[in-house]
Amino acid sequence: MTAAYWLGNGYQTYPPSVHPTGREHQAWRAYRSYRFDWQPTQVTYSMDLEDGQGFRTLWTLSGAADTVIPSHPAPCFMNLWHNANHWLNDRPARPPRRPVSFRVDRVSIP
Secondary structure, three states, X not given: OOEEEEEOOEEEEEOHHHOOOOHHHOOOOOOOEEEEEEEOOEEEEEEEXXXXXXXXXXXXXXXXXXXXXXXXXXXXXXXXXXXXXXXHHOOOOOOOOOOOOOOOOOOOOO
């Protein structure tokens, strides 16, 4: 899984090691709590494994406001990307080999 952010006329992609929401945390085994913490020059993305240790930072994006970090409210989108071909190689994504699902229990935006 990769994380990407929009940067002007293109995007920057982080390698899977920077966005560890997959295998090492076994995010598919149970509902998890995710959190975005916005500051004017930084956004932090965290995940709570519900193991009593609290939220773990998955990645932090830093930069100048209005160039890398948004400074105005924006919509929140959730989706499922089944294939990294487009992000890593700019190749067409093949359909998944078996059915996949994306379940969301709730969304809370203060």
